[in-house]
Amino acid sequence: MNVAIIGLGYVGAVTAACLAKLGVDVIGVDTDEHKVAAIAAGRSPIAEPGLDELLAEGVASGRLTTGTIREAVERSDVIMIAVGTPSAPSGALDLAAVHRVAEEVGASLPADGRFRTVVVRSTVLPGTTDGEVRPRLEDASGMVAGTHFGLATNPEFLRESSSIRDFFEASRTVIGADDDRSAQMVRAVYAGVPAPIYVVPIRTSEMVKYTDNAFHAVKIAFANEIASFARANGVDGRDVMKVMAADDRLNISTAYLRPGYAFGGSCLPKDLRAITDRARKTDVDLPLLDAALASNTAHFERGVRLVEASGRRNVGLLGLSFKSSTDDLRESPAVALAERLLGKGYRLSIYDEDIHPERLRGANRAFIDRHLPHLGQLLSESLDATIAGSDVLVLTKVWPDVETLALRLRDDQVLVDLVGLPGAADRLGDRYAGIGW
Numbered sequence: 001m002n003v004a005i006i007g008l009g010y011v012g013a014v015t016a017a018c019l020a021k022l023g024v025d026v027i028g029v030d031t032d033e034h035k036v037a038a039i040a041a042g043r044s045p046i047a048e049p050g051l052d053e054l055l056a057e058g059v060a061s062g063r064l065t066t067g068t069i070r071e072a073v074e075r076s077d078v079i080m081i082a083v084g085t086p087s088a089p090s091g092a093l094d095l096a097a098v099h100r101v102a103e104e105v106g107a108s109l110p111a112d113g114r115f116r117t118v119v120v121r122s123t124v125l126p127g128t129t130d131g132e133v134r135p136r137l138e139d140a141s142g143m144v145a146g147t148h149f150g151l152a153t154n155p156e157f158l159r160e161s162s163s164i165r166d167f168f169e170a171s172r173t174v175i176g177a178d179d180d181r182s183a184q185m186v187r188a189v190y191a192g193v194p195a196p197i198y199v200v201p202i203r204t205s206e207m208v209k210y211t212d213n214a215f216h217a218v219k220i221a222f223a224n225e226i227a228s229f230a231r232a233n234g235v236d237g238r239d240v241m242k243v244m245a246a247d248d249r250l251n252i253s254t255a256y257l258r259p260g261y262a263f264g265g266s267c268l269p270k271d272l273r274a275i276t277d278r279a280r281k282t283d284v285d286l287p288l289l290d291a292a293l294a295s296n297t298a299h300f301e302r303g304v305r306l307v308e309a310s311g312r313r314n315v316g317l318l319g320l321s322f323k324s325s326t327d328d329l330r331e332s333p334a335v336a337l338a339e340r341l342l343g344k345g346y347r348l349s350i351y352d353e354d355i356h357p358e359r360l361r362g363a364n365r366a367f368i369d370r371h372l373p374h375l376g377q378l379l380s381e382s383l384d385a386t387i388a389g390s391d392v393l394v395l396t397k398v399w400p401d402v403e404t405l406a407l408r409l410r411d412d413q414v415l416v417d418l419v420g421l422p423g424a425a426d427r428l429g430d431r432y433a434g435i436g437w
Ligand SMILES: NC(=O)c1ccc[n+]([C@@H]2O[C@H](COP(=O)([O-])OP(=O)(O)OC[C@H]3O[C@@H](n4cnc5c(N)ncnc54)[C@H](O)[C@@H]3O)[C@@H](O)[C@H]2O)c1
Pocket: 006, 007, 008, 009, 010, 011, 012, 029, 030, 031, 032, 035, 082, 083, 084, 085, 097, 100, 101, 121, 122, 123, 124, 156, 157, 158, 159, 160
């Protein structure tokens, strides 16, 4: 396996050295003569623990060399683009280096019948590889991606300062590919790394990289806001975060990371309001926590717009409580959605697996009678009746056999899916509208 790495900065130099260590023949390319000279001499062009030794070993073994783009492309099976994608003044991605390299790689691709795969390793927004890299490669080479050469992505998740360990002990390798052959070639590059490999569509892989970094930024900002608030309230934020992180069921876990509809219930909105109100009164700036409430409102509004966009007026609201398996209606986004739609003149039938009007009693009966008598009257005892009387169904929660819902809809009915019902999009086609899928 021969791999070309174009761009020998933080990402390219580390990738080149680590692949050479794994026995891959690597040829590195850069427009910066100093970096090329350093690597050719087995010295690191950047400060990165362990990189000097690894580069020296790679060069001494003959597995790591440098050359021109043309030499690199001709010799290689896989050509990785690892040039910089800095911010333009507007914040937009500056893709000038990626564009240029794509054109140069395309112009260098020989028509010798050998299937080479071009891999975008630089961080680029969803759609860039397909919309900006692919056409440049195809125009410059006169060949077709997926047929004459492969196209893939392989975003990089290493952290500067521990990147060599991160490479060999990666928690996962992500490959974006829209055809099997391209995916297989990138897989082969990572044969020596024991991490699980996720092969996903190219756009998904591009998005995963931004999702990771956005999440990391939010985590850091969150910890810092909590610590600032804690300090203003006479608490050591380090102690708080330590105990918080000890919960690996709800806190440091996949819980609450599945996209769905807006959050609600008797705790999250109330407690967020309390903390942000106290912060305002004590001059502690908590823009992230303030934004959590604003973000939730924006997400709620997306649900309203999806129903409006369906163009239907008879709505079957499937789910009224704030989440599955509870009848708690306090601050339920589905209640707010029902109120909004009624206010806009929609006709509503409401079915909730956990709220049966005939069996309603105690606190919930009193809550509905006091706060939502008009909604109580719209509650249906039967899912079939609600479906029959509606032309758009709006799903806000799941219940045990909810998967059968798509099968029960008539051909003239539309589903607005606010929870991500598996298989429903495929089954319903253009009669389906999802909120984040
Ligand atoms: N630095 C990180 O820790 C890190 C981590 C993950 C992802 N990334 C992403 O990886 C990409 C590269 O980042 P970096 O930090 O390695 O950038 P960098 O600026 O350190 O390196 C980019 C290299 O590309 C070279 N280059 C530019 N134009 C070229 C051309 N036409 N031909 C050949 N070489 C050319 C530059 O001379 C430079 O050496 C970026 O998209 C970045 O967002 C970086």
